[in-house]
Amino acid sequence: MFKTKNLSPQQLSAFTALILSVPIALGIWIIRPDWEIAVSSLVITFFGSYLLIRFVLESFIYRKIKLIYKFIYQTKATKREETYYKYILPQKGIDEVREDVEKWAEQRSAEIEQLKTNEAFRKEFLQNLSHEFKTPIFAIQGYVDTLLGGAMENPALSKRFLENAARNVERMVNLVQDLDEIARLESGEQPLYKETFIIQDLIREVYETLSIKTAARNIRCSIKKGCESPISVFADKEKIRQVINNLLENATKYGKQDGSIVASVYKTDGRHVLIEFSDDGIGIAEEHLSRIFERFYRTDRGRSRDGGGTGLGLAICKHIIEAHGQTMHVRSKLDVGTTIGFTLDAKRD
CATH class of the missing domain: 1.20.58 (Methane Monooxygenase Hydroxylase; Chain G, domain 1)
Structure with a gap:
């Protein structure tokens, strides 16, 4: 017909x-x-x-x-x-032209939605960045004004105020350094120096580095039974050390007193190695899991700014792992604990 x-x-x-x-x-x-x-x-x-x-x-x-x-x-x-x-x-035909225009309209609609989402994230990021800087700046301003107002005549008080001001300056320096590192990771300006090393040995080294902090909360750090056999990976060792250090510091900070941190290492498909760290701490609500790798993102009062840190640790971890061409993931449940992991390339022949 x-x-x-x-x-x-x-x-x-x-x-x-x-x-x-x-x-x-x-x-x-x-x-x-x-x-x-x-x-x-x-x-x-x-x-x-x-x-x-x-x-x-x-x-x-x-x-x-x-x-x-x-x-x-x-x-x-x-x-x-x-x-x-x-x-x-x-x-x-006219219908074919109409279909082309509809496809274009759908594409533009998706782009507009993406721009709106990016704009919302940008505004939230600027608000968080402003807050992160204002807190130490106002603290330093308060200490300096008090000292200039006559507190310098009291040596003990002057020393305490200067020490507090110095801590806030250090916090700002750490914040700027973390932001600079994220910027370099995003732009690809920070090269990776990949080498082959045994991932369990690196985990034990970081355990030892953080032993004072974990001992203060009586947190036991271990490698899961059955995962002790040496497994080699091909990656930038110092960058992965930074990732593991950030993850373990978070696990220590938000883990429970007398708790535990367990590292697991698995070979997956012969080409990749899965590394995971599990704690039995306060956990993360499900609605926050998709956003915990965003800069400055805070989930609740249990993970507030009062806990210290710049709020950029997980964002840096994500960028480092993505620079390796790999991905990070998280599983968590409130009052049960959190497991955060990532993959790396296995040892190259």
């Missing part, structure tokens, strides 16, 4: 001309039953109508459609695009 849904301008012109010319030719034949005159009128009417209709379509309709396409792509037409407008576009 003949379908008129996606006719090109030429097909539409021919179809319309045929509809016009056949009745006219029949009418002439009825008035004067001469086949030569009837056929001649059919041919003349068909071609005349075809040329006129095609001219109208291309001049007044498809010229507008061409402008729509130029508006959609928002660019000055190249030679390739001009060829498209001249030879390919006129072959398209």
